[in-house]
Amino acid sequence: MHIIVIxxxxxxxxxxxxxxxxxxxxQKEVDRCNKSDSLIISGxxxxxVGNQPIAIVxxxxxxxxxxxxxxxxxxxxxxxDFKIPKTFFRKKxxxxxTWSARGSKTIID
Numbered sequence: 009m010h011i012i013v014i015x016x017x018x019x020x021x022x023x024x025x026x027x028x029x030x031x032x033x034x035q036k037e038v039d040r041c042n043k044s045d046s047l048i049i050s051g052x053x054x055x056x057v058g059n060q061p062i063a064i065v066x067x068x069x070x071x072x073x074x075x076x077x078x079x080x081x082x083x084x085x086x087x088x089d090f091k092i093p094k095t096f097f098r099k100k101x102x103x104x105x106t107w108s109a110r111g112s113k114t115i116i117d
Contacts, residue, residue: 016051021077055081067096
């Protein structure tokens, strides 16, 4: 068994064709991995996945907002039976958000 880490930087929200290509490429890499390997996909996925749960895939502790990139990530994660860990763990408000400016704040998934 191996541990495989794939580092990624996804296209920004609204770049639909680039996003489709991005997920096609990641899916190719995932398909190349053996099922017995442990796979970690980490990086900036430029996605806001919200807090609407999908059993064992997405938890209820994400932020209230969900955007299109977040929906695409949720579908990718569900299809591959992955998890979005940060949506399962309660955090203090001060540690929850990864970006804040001008009265806005976000959890980047």
